[in-house]
Amino acid sequence: MKSLMKTALAAAVFITASNAVDLKVLITDTLKNNQNLKADRYYQEAKQKSFQSVRNIYNPKLTGGLNYNRLDLDVRNTQVVNTAAAFVKFSMDLYDGGKNRALKNQKLYEYKAQKYQNISNVNQTILNVVTLYFNLKTIKENIEVYKEKGRALKAQYERIKSKYDLKMATQEDVLKLKSEYEANLYTIEELKYQKMQLIKNIELYSGVKVSRLDTSVIPDTNVKYSTTSDIKALEENLKASEESINIAKSSKKPQLKIEDTLSYYRYSDYNEKLLSDLPDKQNQLNISLTFNIFDTSTKSKVESSKYIKLATASRLEFAKKQAKTDFELARQKLLTQKEKIKSLQSAVDMANSVYNTVKIKYENGLVDNITYLDALSKKIYYIALYKQAQNELQIIKMEYYLKSGIDYKKLLSLLK
Structure with a gap:
């Protein structure tokens, strides 16, 4: 009988210990769950x-876009009335101060x-x-x-x-x-x-x-x-x-920037005989150098x-x-x-x-x-x-x- 009681007591102590919260585990769980x-x-x-x-x-930036332009006046003999364009532009700051x-x-x-x-x-x-x-x-x-x-x-x-x-x-x-x-x-x-x-x-x-x-x-x-x-x-x-x-x-300081734009055009409603050399595509390279001569905020x-x-x-x-x-x-x-x-x-x-x-x-x-x-x-x-x-x-x-x-x-x- 005494042996049985000792065994039960030992089992109870073991169960209590096994359910106890370990400080290291508690901290680890906190770092994970907090x-x-x-x-x-x-x-x-x-x-x-x-x-x-x-x-x-x-x-560096690469952008694309579409553009549509229409003239309301009747200028088809001298200008293009409708112009649609698609473009891709690459730009990069060569020097920005x-x-x-x-x-x-x-x-x-x-x-x-x-x-x-x-x-x-x-x-x-x-x-x-x-x-x-x-x-x-x-x-x-x-x-x-x-x-x-x-x-x-x-x-x-x-x-x-x-x-x-x-x-x-x-x-x-x-x-x-x-x-x-x-x-x-x-x-x-x-x-x-x-x-x-x-x-x-x-x-x-x-x-x-x-x-x-x-x-x-x-x-x-x-x-x-x-x-x-x-x-x-x-x-x-x-x-x-x-x-x-x-x-x-x-x-x-000076700002140096390069931009290269490739554009594709479509035209309608214009005099094809007078305006026969309109470009289907065009590449425009732009290099700009700018200086901030005066402003009130930089200082x-x-x-x-x-x-x-x-x-x-x-x-x-x-x-x-x-x-x-x-x-x-x-x-x-x-x-x-x-x-x-x-x-x-x-x-x-x-x-x-x-x-x-x-x-x-x-x-x-x-x-x-x-x-x-x-x-x-x-x-x-x-x-x-x-x-x-x-x-x-x-x-x-x-x-x-x-x-x-x-x-x-x-x-x-x-x-x-």
Whole structure:
């Protein structure tokens, strides 16, 4: 019989573990399913297509068309009344002041900036998922802690109730324990609501149903600071702003363009004797060189682009300093959190020892219920804080790694 119960218990544990949500799988599913990240990928595709549209700096074009011309006056003796034409035109910019080259570079830098921004958004999403995951673990563990408190309160309530029935305890003693027990039930229900909130948020982020959590932790690894994706995106935006200046300046330079048009004609309603040499087809080559002698907008456009570049450069310099500062603070925060856990471990050991002593004294009538409840509350308080600190450590680790500029794919490969 005992062997059968052990087998059933082992099977239940196995089923529970197999249904648990693995953090690495949860993050991977989030990166695949999250709607915001999907939108980012669409934006990146749009930037790539925009770059491809200007990849050829000579901007060659081949167009075709039809043309019909009719004169209403009776001029058939001297002119053609009806003329129909079909044409094919090839045009190309031989020199446009560097506009198309600058535009091509600008689109390329914008595409790269979007790519790095997407990586930054992925990093933030990973951190959000990790934060939700370990906050959920904290809530679930705290529910168990307060359930333990409830069992202790219930046992003492039933003991005191029995003594009250025998006229060995006061009604105040009974009501005090009952009040504490019911307040604890409310705390548990509040924690359950918070648990539901976190589960719904995780499911919203990941598109995955969450029932149980596994025992995933963020591994320890050595990292060094490198340029983050945020900084790389700003660097590409700075390059793009430089090309905006070149685009604005290009209109002040000469423009050289070639056009070759091949046309086919059909005529009707005209004097064939007088107009017998009308061409059936004609090829027209046109090479144009134009100069912008004066306009009122180019100077303002150039100055506007320069100010945008200065703003981007200023933002980049600040971001570089901030990123290094954030990394140093994240490292210090990690060290501080580890010391906090050591301190809380000592506090938990002390609270457990005090509670065990006070419990024995309380059950033997040596201390009152106020002393007992105080000892119990402190024990539960420090246990809950300790568990919360352990889960916060995992979040702080992930934040520290991501602020180092590490590739998130490498980071995910470290997760078990």
